[in-house]
Amino acid sequence: MADVSRETPVIEQEPTAAVEVLFGSHADLARRYTASLAEHGEERGLIGPLELPRLWTRHVLNCAAAAPLFSGRVGDVGSGAGLPGLVLAIARPDVEWVLIETMERRVAWLTEQVSALGLKNVEIVRTRAEEWSGAGTLDAVTARAVSALRTLVPITAPLVRDGGELILLKGANAEAEIAAADKVIHRFRLQDVRVETVGESILTEPTRVIRATVR
Numbered sequence: 001m002a003d004v005s006r007e008t009p010v011i012e013q014e015p016t017a018a019v020e021v022l023f024g025s026h027a028d029l030a031r032r033y034t035a036s037l038a039e040h041g042e043e044r045g046l047i048g049p050l051e052l053p054r055l056w057t058r059h060v061l062n063c064a065a066a067a068p069l070f071s072g073r074v075g076d077v078g079s080g081a082g083l084p085g086l087v088l089a090i091a092r093p094d095v096e097w098v099l100i101e102t103m104e105r106r107v108a109w110l111t112e113q114v115s116a117l118g119l120k121n122v123e124i125v126r127t128r129a130e131e132w133s134g135a136g137t138l139d140a141v142t143a144r145a146v147s148a149l150r151t152l153v154p155i156t157a158p159l160v161r162d163g164g165e166l167i168l169l170k171g172a173n174a175e176a177e178i179a180a181a182d183k184v185i186h187r188f189r190l191q192d193v194r195v196e197t198v199g200e201s202i203l204t205e206p207t208r209v210i211r212a213t214v215r
Contacts, residue, residue: 010053011038011052011053012052012055012057015056015061018056018202019061021202022061022065022067022091026090026091029119030064030090030091032116032117033082033086033087034055034056034060036113036116037055037081037082044105044109045105046106047059047081057204057205061199061202062199062203062205062207063084063144063207064088065198065202065203066088066207066209067091069196069211070095070142070167071139072095072139073095073098073137073138074095074096074097074138074141075129075138075156076097076143077142077146077152077155077159078101078129078144079106081106084144084169085099085122085142086099086122088142093120093121094121097122098122098124098125099123100125100129101126102128111124129155129159132159134159135159136158136159136162138159138160139160139161139164140160141159141164141165141166141167141168142166142167143156143168143169144169145169148180149181149184150180150181150184153185153188154188156168157188157190157214160214161214162214163214164213164214165213165214166211168210169207169209170195170208171208174209175195178193178194189214190212190214191214192211194210194211195208195211196208196209
Protein backbone atom coordinates (compact mmCIF):
# COMPACT_ATOMS: atom_id res chain seq x y z
CA MET A 1 0.00 0.00 0.00
CA ALA A 2 1.30 3.47 -0.85
CA ASP A 3 2.50 5.70 1.93
CA VAL A 4 -0.04 8.55 1.71
CA SER A 5 2.15 10.79 3.85
CA ARG A 6 4.81 10.69 1.13
CA GLU A 7 2.58 11.35 -1.82
CA THR A 8 3.50 14.40 -3.85
CA PRO A 9 1.24 17.32 -2.87
CA VAL A 10 -1.17 18.44 -5.53
CA ILE A 11 -0.26 21.81 -7.04
CA GLU A 12 -3.08 24.31 -6.93
CA GLN A 13 -4.88 24.79 -10.22
CA GLU A 14 -4.30 28.22 -11.67
CA PRO A 15 -7.13 30.72 -11.03
CA THR A 16 -6.92 31.88 -14.64
CA ALA A 17 -9.27 34.85 -14.41
CA ALA A 18 -7.43 36.33 -11.41
CA VAL A 19 -4.03 35.72 -13.00
CA GLU A 20 -5.01 37.51 -16.18
CA VAL A 21 -6.53 40.45 -14.29
CA LEU A 22 -3.55 40.93 -11.96
CA PHE A 23 -0.77 40.32 -14.51
CA GLY A 24 -2.43 41.39 -17.75
CA SER A 25 -0.14 40.90 -20.72
CA HIS A 26 2.55 39.51 -18.41
CA ALA A 27 0.45 36.53 -17.25
CA ASP A 28 2.64 34.03 -19.08
CA LEU A 29 5.71 35.22 -17.17
CA ALA A 30 3.80 34.73 -13.92
CA ARG A 31 2.91 31.22 -15.01
CA ARG A 32 6.51 30.38 -15.83
CA TYR A 33 7.74 31.70 -12.50
CA THR A 34 5.06 29.85 -10.54
CA ALA A 35 5.72 26.60 -12.40
CA SER A 36 9.43 26.87 -11.66
CA LEU A 37 8.76 27.61 -8.00
CA ALA A 38 6.39 24.65 -7.78
CA GLU A 39 8.96 22.34 -9.38
CA HIS A 40 12.08 23.45 -7.53
CA GLY A 41 10.94 25.47 -4.52
CA GLU A 42 10.85 22.69 -1.95
CA GLU A 43 14.12 21.03 -2.92
CA ARG A 44 15.89 24.40 -2.82
CA GLY A 45 14.43 25.36 0.54
CA LEU A 46 12.32 28.22 -0.78
CA ILE A 47 8.86 26.95 0.14
CA GLY A 48 7.48 24.09 2.19
CA PRO A 49 5.56 21.14 0.66
CA LEU A 50 2.32 22.31 2.25
CA GLU A 51 2.43 25.49 0.16
CA LEU A 52 1.97 23.77 -3.20
CA PRO A 53 -1.81 23.33 -2.90
CA ARG A 54 -2.15 27.06 -2.26
CA LEU A 55 0.81 28.43 -4.21
CA TRP A 56 -1.24 30.67 -6.49
CA THR A 57 -3.80 32.10 -4.08
CA ARG A 58 -1.84 32.35 -0.84
CA HIS A 59 1.43 33.45 -2.35
CA VAL A 60 1.65 34.60 -5.97
CA LEU A 61 -1.71 36.37 -6.23
CA ASN A 62 -1.47 37.66 -2.68
CA CYS A 63 1.68 39.51 -3.76
CA ALA A 64 0.41 40.58 -7.17
CA ALA A 65 -2.67 42.25 -5.70
CA ALA A 66 -0.43 44.89 -4.13
CA ALA A 67 1.28 45.80 -7.43
CA PRO A 68 -0.77 48.99 -8.10
CA LEU A 69 0.52 50.54 -4.85
CA PHE A 70 4.11 50.94 -6.08
CA SER A 71 5.99 53.40 -8.24
CA GLY A 72 9.56 54.59 -8.79
CA ARG A 73 12.40 52.54 -7.30
CA VAL A 74 11.35 50.00 -4.70
CA GLY A 75 13.29 47.71 -2.38
CA ASP A 76 12.14 44.25 -1.30
CA VAL A 77 13.83 43.24 1.95
CA GLY A 78 14.33 39.51 2.45
CA SER A 79 13.20 38.55 -1.05
CA GLY A 80 13.70 34.82 -0.52
CA ALA A 81 11.80 32.94 -3.22
CA GLY A 82 10.83 36.20 -4.90
CA LEU A 83 7.67 36.72 -2.88
CA PRO A 84 6.87 39.52 -3.30
CA GLY A 85 9.79 41.00 -5.27
CA LEU A 86 9.81 38.85 -8.41
CA VAL A 87 6.03 38.67 -8.57
CA LEU A 88 5.78 42.45 -8.34
CA ALA A 89 8.54 42.90 -10.92
CA ILE A 90 6.54 40.76 -13.35
CA ALA A 91 3.32 42.63 -12.66
CA ARG A 92 4.95 46.09 -12.76
CA PRO A 93 7.72 46.25 -15.38
CA ASP A 94 7.52 50.05 -15.19
CA VAL A 95 8.87 50.02 -11.62
CA GLU A 96 12.53 49.44 -10.68
CA TRP A 97 12.96 46.70 -8.07
CA VAL A 98 15.93 46.13 -5.77
CA LEU A 99 15.78 42.66 -4.22
CA ILE A 100 17.79 42.58 -1.00
CA GLU A 101 18.66 39.09 0.25
CA THR A 102 21.45 37.70 2.41
CA MET A 103 21.39 33.96 1.72
CA GLU A 104 23.54 32.78 -1.19
CA ARG A 105 21.20 30.00 -2.34
CA ARG A 106 18.26 32.39 -2.45
CA VAL A 107 20.29 34.98 -4.34
CA ALA A 108 21.21 32.25 -6.83
CA TRP A 109 17.53 31.41 -7.32
CA LEU A 110 16.56 35.04 -7.78
CA THR A 111 19.37 35.57 -10.28
CA GLU A 112 18.34 32.50 -12.27
CA GLN A 113 14.71 33.61 -12.40
CA VAL A 114 15.54 37.15 -13.47
CA SER A 115 17.61 35.75 -16.32
CA ALA A 116 15.11 33.06 -17.34
CA LEU A 117 12.20 35.51 -17.35
CA GLY A 118 14.16 38.29 -19.03
CA LEU A 119 13.32 40.84 -16.33
CA LYS A 120 15.12 44.11 -17.06
CA ASN A 121 13.73 46.02 -14.08
CA VAL A 122 15.37 44.02 -11.28
CA GLU A 123 18.61 44.52 -9.35
CA ILE A 124 19.65 41.82 -6.88
CA VAL A 125 21.80 42.77 -3.91
CA ARG A 126 23.31 40.20 -1.57
CA THR A 127 23.60 42.00 1.75
CA ARG A 128 21.83 42.72 4.99
CA ALA A 129 19.37 45.58 4.60
CA GLU A 130 21.11 47.40 7.45
CA GLU A 131 24.40 47.32 5.53
CA TRP A 132 23.16 48.25 2.06
CA SER A 133 24.92 51.26 0.60
CA GLY A 134 21.76 52.66 -0.97
CA ALA A 135 20.06 53.60 2.29
CA GLY A 136 17.80 56.64 2.06
CA THR A 137 17.35 56.48 -1.72
CA LEU A 138 14.31 54.30 -2.34
CA ASP A 139 10.82 55.55 -3.09
CA ALA A 140 9.32 52.65 -1.17
CA VAL A 141 10.25 49.44 0.60
CA THR A 142 8.23 46.27 0.88
CA ALA A 143 8.66 42.96 2.68
CA ARG A 144 6.58 39.84 3.25
CA ALA A 145 6.83 37.21 5.96
CA VAL A 146 10.10 38.64 7.27
CA SER A 147 9.31 39.68 10.85
CA ALA A 148 6.89 41.58 13.06
CA LEU A 149 6.45 45.28 12.35
CA ARG A 150 8.32 46.42 15.45
CA THR A 151 11.38 44.51 14.24
CA LEU A 152 10.87 45.34 10.58
CA VAL A 153 10.61 49.13 10.85
CA PRO A 154 14.22 49.70 12.02
CA ILE A 155 15.41 47.57 9.10
CA THR A 156 13.26 49.06 6.35
CA ALA A 157 12.58 52.71 7.23
CA PRO A 158 16.23 53.87 6.86
CA LEU A 159 16.24 52.64 3.25
CA VAL A 160 13.46 55.03 2.20
CA ARG A 161 13.91 58.63 1.11
CA ASP A 162 12.15 61.43 2.97
CA GLY A 163 8.50 61.27 1.96
CA GLY A 164 8.77 57.71 0.68
CA GLU A 165 6.69 54.80 1.88
CA LEU A 166 6.76 51.49 3.66
CA ILE A 167 4.30 49.12 1.97
CA LEU A 168 4.56 45.88 3.92
CA LEU A 169 2.51 42.79 3.13
CA LYS A 170 0.97 41.41 6.30
CA GLY A 171 -1.58 38.92 7.61
CA ALA A 172 -4.72 39.13 9.68
CA ASN A 173 -2.86 40.51 12.73
CA ALA A 174 -1.74 43.68 10.96
CA GLU A 175 -3.65 46.04 13.26
CA ALA A 176 -2.21 44.34 16.34
CA GLU A 177 1.29 44.65 14.89
CA ILE A 178 0.83 48.40 14.53
CA ALA A 179 -0.27 48.68 18.16
CA ALA A 180 2.72 46.62 19.33
CA ALA A 181 5.11 48.79 17.30
CA ASP A 182 3.93 52.14 18.68
CA LYS A 183 7.29 53.14 20.19
CA VAL A 184 9.25 52.18 17.09
CA ILE A 185 6.80 54.01 14.85
CA HIS A 186 7.38 57.21 16.80
CA ARG A 187 11.15 56.73 16.96
CA PHE A 188 11.39 56.44 13.17
CA ARG A 189 8.89 59.26 12.61
CA LEU A 190 6.46 57.25 10.54
CA GLN A 191 3.28 59.07 9.60
CA ASP A 192 -0.19 57.99 8.49
CA VAL A 193 0.39 54.39 9.56
CA ARG A 194 -2.58 52.28 8.54
CA VAL A 195 -3.77 48.92 7.24
CA GLU A 196 -5.20 48.73 3.73
CA THR A 197 -6.67 45.78 1.87
CA VAL A 198 -6.31 45.25 -1.87
CA GLY A 199 -7.67 42.69 -4.29
CA GLU A 200 -11.07 42.36 -2.62
CA SER A 201 -12.91 42.07 -5.93
CA ILE A 202 -10.49 39.47 -7.29
CA LEU A 203 -9.30 37.31 -4.40
CA THR A 204 -11.27 35.28 -1.86
CA GLU A 205 -8.82 36.47 0.80
CA PRO A 206 -7.70 40.04 0.04
CA THR A 207 -4.14 41.17 0.61
CA ARG A 208 -3.42 43.26 3.71
CA VAL A 209 -0.68 45.84 3.69
CA ILE A 210 0.65 48.16 6.34
CA ARG A 211 1.42 51.52 4.75
CA ALA A 212 3.31 54.40 6.30
CA THR A 213 5.09 57.54 5.13
CA VAL A 214 8.71 57.95 6.21
CA ARG A 215 9.81 61.42 7.37
